[in-house]
Amino acid sequence: MGDFVQPLIFIICGIVLLCFGYYLFFSTYSPFYQYLPWVKKNASKKKPRDIQKCPVCSSVVFKGDVKTIVFPGSEGSVDRLMHIKGCYSCLENDLPRKCPVCKANMSLDDFLIARMFERQFQKNHIHVLGCNHCRKTGAQSKPEA
Ligand SMILES: [Zn+2]
Numbered sequence: 617m618g619d620f621v622q623p624l625i626f627i628i629c630g631i632v633l634l635c636f637g638y639y640l641f642f643s644t645y646s647p648f649y650q651y652l653p654w655v656k657k658n659a660s661k662k663k664p665r666d667i668q669k670c671p672v673c674s675s676v677v678f679k680g681d682v683k684t685i686v687f688p689g690s691e692g693s694v695d696r697l698m699h700i701k702g703c704y705s706c707l708e709n710d711l712p713r714k715c716p717v718c719k720a721n722m723s724l725d726d727f728l729i730a731r732m733f734e735r736q737f738q739k740n741h742i743h744v745l746g747c748n749h750c751r752k753t754g755a756q757s758k759p760e761a
């Protein structure tokens with residue numbers, strides 16, 4: 617009898633180890649699943665690009681498509697000054713460019729002056745103060761490289 621029991625135990629152990637190994641390395645329930653190098657990350661899981669409204673022409677554009685210049689903030693302050701030139705829609709196409717504060721038409725050289733509040737765990741908040749005609753501040757400081 618003993619001749620049969622020993623190989624049987626080995627086989628059962630082998631099956632258990634195989635299942636455990638499968639669970640660990642291939643199963644979606646594996647605690648390491650997202651770190652496994654052979655797991656193809658689903659492309660559709662990629663975060664969609666944030667969209668935002670261009671403050672100059674109100675077109676809906678992808679985040680990053682609005683041209684801005686951000687100035688270094690002073691020590692300890694939570695907000696930084698920024699200039700918003702506009703997006704590709706209003707800079708390259710002939711969309712009407714308007715200041716949201718004074719409603720004046722803006723030329724291609726005009727820009728909006730805004731304060732950017734940097735927040736660690738949330739999206740940065742941008743508060744538009746006005747255009748270079750209705751709000752003349754910060755024009756003398758040098759932009760950040
Ligand atoms: Zn625009």
Ligand SMILES: [Zn+2]
Nearest residue numbers: 715718747750
């Ligand atoms: Zn204005």
